[in-house]
Amino acid sequence: MDTLLTTANLALRTVFAHHHASRASPASEIVDASLSNAEKREASALMRVNHVGEICAQALYTAQALATNNDSLRMHLQAACKEETDHLAWTEERLKELGGRTSLLNPLWYAGAFGIGFVAAKLGGDAMSLGFVVETERQVEAHLQSHMKSLPENDHASRAIVAQMKADEMRHAQEAQAAGAVELPAPIKGLMRAAARVMTAVAHRV
Ligand SMILES: [Fe+2]
């Protein structure tokens, strides 16, 4: 019961509360370049997609931590989740600066990612659960790399945030690998990519 209440509390806080980063934003030292309204709109759409990605990361890690009986794996997942909170706070802050907003569908994204994470961890076991982390982080990293190209040329603040997130996600994948992840079957990877494409296309607008 305690665990369920803690999980519900985490879910509500992730979706509805304001987040505090434990590290300063990579954009904090950057003087804002002037962006046109169209550039701000485009940067906002991309940063909203990244924010949704971080909502999903919180949901996945929380679900996987709930699903495992292995204490050291749970601690590993909770530590990674804490670092993802920085990403959530940084993207949230940048969205505000750009005059954008977070996705209206965040409760839905959270619930979907939580369900997938929980089922994957329960069905696949710990090594598969870690494999799921590796694949998720790799896909997010590739996605962030594409944003380094598609963000407006002058949006140095968003770029600095995306670059740091990308480095962190790469490390999360390496850490999960070192903790004993197994490689996921190709069809599962394909399904994950397809789900990510839907999420990206929708969150770009809503
Ligand atoms: Fe992240």
Ligand SMILES: [Fe+2]
């Ligand atoms: Fe990550």
